[in-house]
Amino acid sequence: MKTYDWIVVGGGITGTALSYELSQVGFSVLLLEQDRIAQNATRYSYGGIPYWSGTSISTQQLCAEGIARQRQLPDELDANTEFRQLDLLLTIELDRDPKEIADLYHKCLIPLTSIDPATACELEPLLNPDSIAGALTVSHAHVNAQLLTQAYHAAFIRAGGESQNVRVEQISQGSVRSDRGETFAGQNIAVCAGGLSRSLLKRSGIDARIYFTHAEVIETAPTDLKLRTIVMPADMQRFQLESEASAVGVDRLWDAPSSELMPPSIDPGAIQFFDRTMRLGQFSRLLTDPYAKIDAKQSELEIRAKIGKLLPSLATLPGTWHHCLVAFSHDSLPSIGTLPESENLYLFSGFTSPMVFVPPLAKRFATSLVGTRDEIIPQFSPQRFA
Numbered sequence: 001m002k003t004y005d006w007i008v009v010g011g012g013i014t015g016t017a018l019s020y021e022l023s024q025v026g027f028s029v030l031l032l033e034q035d036r037i038a039q040n041a042t043r044y045s046y047g048g049i050p051y052w053s054g055t056s057i058s059t060q061q062l063c064a065e066g067i068a069r070q071r072q073l074p075d076e077l078d079a080n081t082e083f084r085q086l087d088l089l090l091t092i093e094l095d096r097d098p099k100e101i102a103d104l105y106h107k108c109l110i111p112l113t114s115i116d117p118a119t120a121c122e123l124e125p126l127l128n129p130d131s132i133a134g135a136l137t138v139s140h141a142h143v144n145a146q147l148l149t150q151a152y153h154a155a156f157i158r159a160g161g162e163s164q165n166v167r168v169e170q171i172s173q174g175s176v177r178s179d180r181g182e183t184f185a186g187q188n189i190a191v192c193a194g195g196l197s198r199s200l201l202k203r204s205g206i207d208a209r210i211y212f213t214h215a216e217v218i219e220t221a222p223t224d225l226k227l228r229t230i231v232m233p234a235d236m237q238r239f240q241l242e243s244e245a246s247a248v249g250v251d252r253l254w255d256a257p258s259s260e261l262m263p264p265s266i267d268p269g270a271i272q273f274f275d276r277t278m279r280l281g282q283f284s285r286l287l288t289d290p291y292a293k294i295d296a297k298q299s300e301l302e303i304r305a306k307i308g309k310l311l312p313s314l315a316t317l318p319g320t321w322h323h324c325l326v327a328f329s330h331d332s333l334p335s336i337g338t339l340p341e342s343e344n345l346y347l348f349s350g351f352t353s354p355m356v357f358v359p360p361l362a363k364r365f366a367t368s369l370v371g372t373r374d375e376i377i378p379q380f381s382p383q384r385f386a
């Protein structure tokens, strides 16, 4: 049996970017992805690149590297990733104080501009001015996350990487076993299984402080309506939920087979892609069962009702409801590195803004394995939660 330098589990944005970068520094890599047709978080992502959002020296440096890398990747990977600059509009609910909300962003690398509802509507004519107290805006960037992932994957294969459609059932020291009983040997194993990372590690006898939300969006058919910006709430409820549901005291509740840790939330937002489809979202639920059944009809109605207040003409567009899992960590920062007491088993997951942070961190991680020690990677060790 061939022993690979690295086995990477999961073929979303994290797994493909990491596989590509590992192959670029000379490692033999096997990427294992369970699904032939992606139904993952990357598939349903808005694809926003918040390169303005870094608040610490490290995240600000990564923001600068992330946007530079996104600009460079279409050439390097020889593919169109639909990268573009696109204004972001962060809406402020009627009952909130715009100044208080603006203060939440005061540490960001690039300052945001506060605007009144009328100015917000000049930027985004589909917006209902009576639904907001104001907005914040900043120059943002956008990528088609699915195209970027396919581009990383194709470049990885061209570089000699191997990939197979296999569901990994269990991980042991130096190998992984599939649900069909095959074994694959790797000197190092990286878990990039997104929202399923937690359960995969648990099945392998490893506890890790990595969590997931159930996310739900509506994908519309192509439309002649034109959304000029990415619209999202300035105060995302999802981040609050994630922080509370991963606090130390709550952590053990994740091991309950089927429970709802917090009431769900909807963060009304919208983005339009080059093919004129839109994604309207986003429901977030904290259900400990990754396979929990969700009432799709009810959920779609509730998303449409919220969108209808903010962006009325979008609420009735024909579309389909979709569900996926999104990984997160307690402090919203990625988890990169070995897991406690598990030498050669790495986690590369939990990115809250992967479109800006994954490209530079995958590259830094790979180069740190063959060169000098990276000063940023150790800050994201999963062992910071131990």
Ligand SMILES: Cc1cc2nc3c(=O)[nH]c(=O)nc-3n(C[C@H](O)[C@H](O)[C@H](O)COP(=O)(O)OP(=O)(O)OC[C@H]3O[C@@H](n4cnc5c(N)ncnc54)[C@H](O)[C@@H]3O)c2cc1C
Binding pocket: 009, 010, 011, 012, 013, 014, 015, 032, 033, 034, 035, 038, 039, 040, 041, 042, 043, 044, 045, 046, 047, 048, 049, 050, 145, 166, 167, 168, 169, 192, 193, 194, 195, 196, 197, 200, 215, 216, 217, 281, 282, 324, 325, 326, 327, 349, 350, 351, 352, 353, 354, 355, 356
């Ligand atoms: C509606 C929505 C909007 C978003 N907007 C943004 C945004 O604007 N900007 C941004 O940066 N991020 C955004 N995100 C978040 C971002 O899309 C995700 O964090 C990111 O795509 C996650 O990538 P991943 O590789 O960790 O997980 P995934 O894309 O979920 O990939 C994990 C893969 O692992 C595979 N897998 C799991 N278990 C196994 C196993 N046992 N064996 C083999 N394979 C396995 C799965 O099949 C899956 O393909 C958004 C997410 C959603 C849902």
